[in-house]
Amino acid sequence: MTPVLTQYCIARSSYCLTMQEWGVWWQAIGVTATVFFGVFGLYKIYHELKRLNEQREKDILDKDISAKLNRTKFFLEQHRRLFDNSELYEVTCLLDADDKELADKTMWDKKRKFLTFIEEIALLVKSDQINEEVAFYMFGYYARCAMHGCNFRVGIDPAAEHWGLFYEFTENYEKHLINHPEGPPCNLSL
Known part of the structure; x- marks a missing residue:
């Protein structure tokens, strides 16, 4: 006696597969979703790191500008001191x-x-x-x-x-x- 393979169908459709075949489909869907969300996550991480680097560079530039302005102010105060x-x-x-x-x-x-x-x-x-x-x-x-x-x-x-x-x-x-x-x-x- 041959085992009878039971098929499961999508509601209101004639698309039917065995439990093993449906398992393969769900596995494929899971892998595809994992790859999609992984790529999306890496994309978000890349852009967040890029934004953080740009912010850090801006902070360094702002700090350099501020230091230069403070040195300029100090120098001019010394020059004024000579005359004031x-x-x-x-x-x-x-x-x-x-x-x-x-x-x-x-x-x-x-x-x-x-x-x-x-x-x-x-x-x-x-x-x-x-x-x-x-x-x-x-x-x-x-x-x-x-x-x-x-x-x-x-x-x-x-x-x-x-x-x-x-x-x-x-x-x-x-x-x-x-x-x-x-x-x-x-x-x-x-």
Whole structure:
């Protein structure tokens, strides 16, 4: 006696298969659905990772821009300090001509304050917080006038052991002048 294979049909249709054949169909449908949802999931993961990378790059760019703006603001505050501080401004006004007033005893502390200011700029340059060429362009001339001014040196021990950063900054500025006799480079920027 041969076993009778029972067939199962789709409702209101003449499409009939055995239980094994239906199992194969359901397996195929399951594999197809798994592949479809897997591909869709990978697609979503890819786009989410792409979006996260774009966001990270934007955050890094924003952080760099913010840091550059803060450095620019700080630099401009230092430049303004040279002219807004009455003592520093008084010294800078007298430096051009190495005015005799610089030798006056009332100027000694003001000149020390000026030297300290230039040394602060030199420290910022050495620590890569301020671009060296920008510092030379904005402050080098005043440092050079002070370095070579006879009246400026009165009342101050001009030894390099006391003002080493000032000397180094000024010497580097003078080398910079030799290398750039036409003035500042075209690409000068903060």
